[in-house]
Amino acid sequence: MKLIENASADKLRGGFYTPEPIAAFILKWGINGNHNDDILEPSCGDGVFIEQLKNSEYNYKSITAVEFDSVEAKKAAKIKLNNKTVINTDFHLYCNETLQRFNLIIGNPPYIRFQYFDEEQQMEAAKIFNRAGLKYSKLTNAWVSFVVGSSLLLKENGKIGFVLPAELLQVSYAQQLREFLAHFYNKINIISFEKLVFPDIQQEVVLLLCEKNNSGSHLIEHLELKDADDLKNLDVEVLKSPSKKIDFKSNKWTYYFLEQEEIDFLENIATKHNIPTIGKYAKVEVGITTGANNYFTVPLTTVNEYELNDFAKPMVGRSVQVNSAIFNKQDWEINSNLNAKAHLLVFPSSKNLNDHKGAKAYIKFGEDMRINKGYKTGIRDDWFVVPSIKVSDAFFIRRNNLYPRLIINEAGAYSTDTMHRIFIKPDTEIEAFTASYYNSLSLAFSEVTGRSHGGGVLELMPSEAERILLPYQLNNKKLLLTIDKMLRDKKNIDDILKITNIEILKKGYGLTQKEINLADKIWKKLSNRRLNRGK
Template identity: 25%
Template sequence: MDSETFSAAPSGAKAKRLGAYYTPEPVVEFMIRWAIQDAHYKIIDPSFGNGQFLRASARQTKVKLLNPSEQIYGIELDSDTFNANKPLLESQFKIHKLENQDFFAADSFFLSEFNKVSPLEEFEAVVGNPPFIRYQRFKGKARELALKRAAEHGISLPGHASSWAPFLIHAISLIKNGGRIAMIIPVELSYATYAKDILAYLLDQFKNLSLLSFQKRLFPKLAEDTYILLGENRGLPCSKFQLVDVQNEERLSHFDGQLDSVGEVKTLNREACSNLKSHKVKLLEFSLNRACRNLYQSFRERAQTADFSVTFLGEVMDIGIGYVSGDNAFFHPDQATIEAFGIEQEFLTPCLRRSNNLRGLYYSKEDWENSLEPQKWLLHIDQTLDIHALPKGLRKYLNWGLKSGILKRYKVKKRSPWYALSNIKIGDAFLTYMSHDAPRLVQNVSGLPAPNTLHVASLKKSGQDALDCKLLLIAWYTSLCFLSSEIEGHSLGAGMLKLEPNEARNIIVVIPRHLSQEEIEDTYSRIDVALRKNNLELALNLGDESILCHGLGLSQETCLTLREAYYKLRDRRKYR
């Protein structure tokens, strides 16, 4: 039976709500071929959607199940999806052990089938593509139950964890000792703070682990990139961890039982597994060759000691998000709106709205004046001012906002008074939050604030002066710093690099203290010119020469190694 006979994936708002993005068929077939190793296996998909993993299990020919109707199980939360697919799964594939239920609340189903509940440990294989629901929509009793389930298995997850995390942990509890898991998971596993404990849990649960990453995205419409997780021989700590770089989903059809038949395999030894488990290294570092990985690790070790020439950005700068308006259009009126309502100038503050206005190594009032940004004024009202005491033009604008439903905005509604923004900080520099080629650190000589589309960075108060700030600015534009940004940040849809404040704090920077003021000023000026000409390559060459070669004594060859590693990670992120 062709898959088109079955219900298609939910689309639009419903797909987003359910986190339902169904898996390409070559991926499904590969995962089932890998997972089912014996005709007696019991297999379950705890979120079966349109049943593609269940169907693939039933029609598997490499290892044909003896009695699919007694060996294949499926759970599906969404009633519409369940009811649309259940009849054909039963009639065409003889799959009857199906339950319309929240996976986390399916104890009654398991009790009726196995006379026991969690930890079940009754299946030889668990497969599937769990829902990817962000914490903003993963809430209420559903989240409480999911987090409770994870806690039952020894993993305490924070409230902001996405749905896949407790789903994966609970799914593992279904597997017998010696059993397998084949599951799609987001690359959040490699960077989210809470995911560190999940990775450590996986390393404790499976003797052999493999993560398959793809040069071409499996789910182009999904903002999050994904891995295929393969775990085998549950019940023993990990002794072999493989990272498999796969060109595209079509390569999976070449699977011959060995993972090197579908992609390039890197095998991590016990020490590497231990370092991952203890959070000493990040998964992405293993995309680099051994020499470069060791080089990067040596810089991290220097940054962790009292070597003041190599440090983490968070040691020398405070980094936080810009102000939160709750409604950028309303709180950043354009000139036409200002004139139409007669908003008084004393309540308007110039601001930097967008990162694409950052051209050089510094941002000045002149840059602001020459900007073509139409909404570059911030409505700035003191918190102590009552709305009735405000002048006519501003009051008219605020009343218009009330009539237009401004208080429907959550961030606006919870603020008191709603029209007065807080946390408006003036930093020493701006740091881009989302970046295409590389994150930009730009000196704020304008004295302007910025919204939460940018990070605000300020030198820590330890004697730094304007010259120190310029030194730090040129130190940012090095191959090491850009490589560190790729490792510490994470990739989103459209190939963008996202840097959360805690990720930015971990970026390694080199700050040599013996450079002359003349060299600092000269390099600063030349990098600024290069950036304003959109020549990032030249800016990096200048930074490497001054900071890494002259300042730290690295060879040109070492700089080239770092540069090539940065390019590798950047290009993999951008061109997927």
């Protein structure tokens, strides 16, 4: 996988190449006894897959390798292998122009954001999406268009085998890709790894192995190995018969880490017990985007040094500053007195500063630090005026460790984009709303709707948080103080759930003990898998 974050020359061409055990296994799975395959590698880099094919004893008809970078293409061209063609061009262009079709398409496509495509690449990628009946957007990553384009180049029966970011299973911009794959292929196998394959970039990857055979069935299976070396002992025969039914709806493929009974439970529980989602009772928005949190969020010492009391507003910016289900004024004062960054600087426009010496001095300090040249600050009329200053009713932690927390904002504090803002809808009781969240079913859905990162972090975007099931009942309000106290006392979440699952799920919504146990099992399975990756 070729990751682009800082747009260095090395990363723009792709700097993270496929480990040999992975390339060898994908070839072994793909060829699997065939002797007459036309093979395509749409982004061959310096030729890892070609080398593996050279070192094997597989019989094949031809291999075509496409590589955008001329230096890497020359390296691949030097590998001595029969019936090999290396083409130095952009895959998107090749895909739209070639008439050749292939039995097997393999590789490790580039992981490049839309903004790093040149205009021609964007146009050619859009053509691929149009051919597949899909919508192309600026959120689309290169690996998505490589998967779609490769699928279009398959013969009537054929396979693709790719190394892809685990975002495939989770992120919203890959949602239509998941739907496309589910309909296009008859067999899908996903192989994930407990240990990071690319530890230097903290990027979790999976192997996507798809087969098109026109059987009419659509099945999927997930298999998790310890690391890439375990592939050497994996019999490809176990991948011949995936057993789980593909969900043609837009559910995330995180589901397929689970057993079929668990999948069926998650798909049916909301309808069976008429359980709504967070979005029915609240609007979830990103926190305040300052453009430079380290500058606009300050401790009390900075407020005093520059005499900024007129502009300093109470805020909470880190999850460690909140250890409860209710964040009150006393909690905020404790953070402030501990010199935490508990103050948000909300400056008026330049014409309304009224020659405030402290404010002007701090703004001058920001300009000396070039804060005014930032991506967000640089487009403002007054770079130091932060937009969307609103106090929310509650907070939802954006990035989480053990589990996501929902917190009432009793202190009336602001929050940066490290937390989401919760705005309660009319006729919703905030105490009941918050208490209703702390149960195993809601926590299970937080794992399913969110996305995990390489370090074991669970992140949820606002739309994802709104899709979490929330068994809301007015009567749940009575649980709030107990939940809050237990969190403040650092009680294990399991101790809280023993109480809340009975009151919220069993008594409130009629779930059986078996269903409650299943929800708890799903939450623990998914969260433990995620947390173990961070160790």
